Amino acid sequence: MRSSEKISERILLVEDDLVFGKDLVKALESEIKDPVTWTKSLAETLPCLDSSQRYFAAVLDFVLPDATNGEIIDVVTQKGIPSIVFTSVINSELRKIVWSKKIVDYILKDDQSSLGYLLSSLKKLKANKNHIILIVDDSLFFRRAISDLLYMHQYKLITATNGKEALEALKRYPEIKLVITDFNMPGMDGCLLCKTIREAYSKEELAIIGMSSERDETMAARFIKSGANDFIIKQSFIREEFYCRVAQCIENICLLKQTKLDAIMDYLTGLYNRRFFFEKGEKLFLSSRQFNRPLCCAMIDVDHFKKVNDTYGHDVGDLVLQKLAEIFKNFVKQNELIARLGGEEFCFVISGRDGEDKNDFRNQIEKRFNALKALTQATKIAYGDANQKLAVTISIGISFNTDNDFSDMLKSADNRLYYSKKGGRNLVTVTG
Known part of the structure; x- marks a missing residue:
């Protein structure tokens, strides 16, 4: 730079x-x-x-x-x-x-x-600057022609000269949203490429537009039946129509992705919701048992949250939850799970490494959550005209008990949370 x-x-x-x-x-x-x-x-x-x-x-x-x-x-x-x-x-x-x-x-x-x-x-x-399109064609002329059109719309582009290169590019760049492929190519034609791509990517994950210079009346149907979303004849397409078809494919992929996210995300905080938490948490639990990884479940509750709502109003209460969600997102590392279970209750599931010493893992987790508790207490949350600020505390219950099942682990963490509340709040209580 x-x-x-x-x-x-x-x-x-x-x-x-x-x-x-x-x-x-x-x-x-x-x-x-x-x-x-x-x-x-x-x-x-x-x-x-x-x-x-x-x-x-x-x-x-x-x-x-x-x-x-x-x-x-x-x-x-x-x-x-x-x-x-x-x-x-x-x-x-x-x-x-x-x-x-x-x-x-x-x-x-x-x-x-x-x-x-x-x-x-x-x-x-x-938004197009975030979308990657793969162009597959053995003709340098057409690769450049299609690239020039898409560059005008700010798409990020990757090119391949045949099906093998295209499949390698998809492995290297899994974020590709659209593949535009010619039919006639050495080694693997466009329809076979579509079928091969569809073995790994559904139409909800990746769109495909087939192209051909052949005047075969069945070509469009062959591409669609092979898994393509759309088909364009090279020599006769109108630029305006081409842009519309590309945009529609990208929009559909983004819409389907957003629909999936909406189904698993909490609308207020942007964290995972209760439904996804139980699905993912169960998988993490079973994986920890299979690969001998230590595991922890941490249940968190915002102290005196009803008083916040009653004193400052529900809008401020929502701001508090959103700010806490931001803190929690920054707290978790890759492959760690955080979700809002409902109301002012949140839950973490954190897995250790294969064969990691359980006592070392436990000590690290206790330090991390005590630091999270302190950070939450020290955070001033602005509301109103931004000159007004308030602070909240959280109570935390942590379980390391994986002897039975995931549901039992949750109950154990919830039980520890109860003792944090009973002990005066703004505490971390551990068991198992």
């Missing part, structure tokens, strides 16, 4: 209508959360492009006082800035001109939903 200081990115807006431009700046900064540089002509824009300022996207009016034929598009896109054309006039001829340039999209101003569509497009453009 050239500097440890992060360079903030902005949105470039080129719009000569003063009233519309002012409203657009307000909407962009409010919804996209990035500052806007607003210019009203080509001449005013040029100095902005020559500066060191970085723009993650540009919104361009097609007709400007000193550039009436869309000259602003070429000037901005040549700087590598992803650009959306926002115009009040469009026809088939103008549409061809616009799409012949390296733009992300064009949007009609006079459509009632145009502003919402623009904001949605910019949000997607920002």
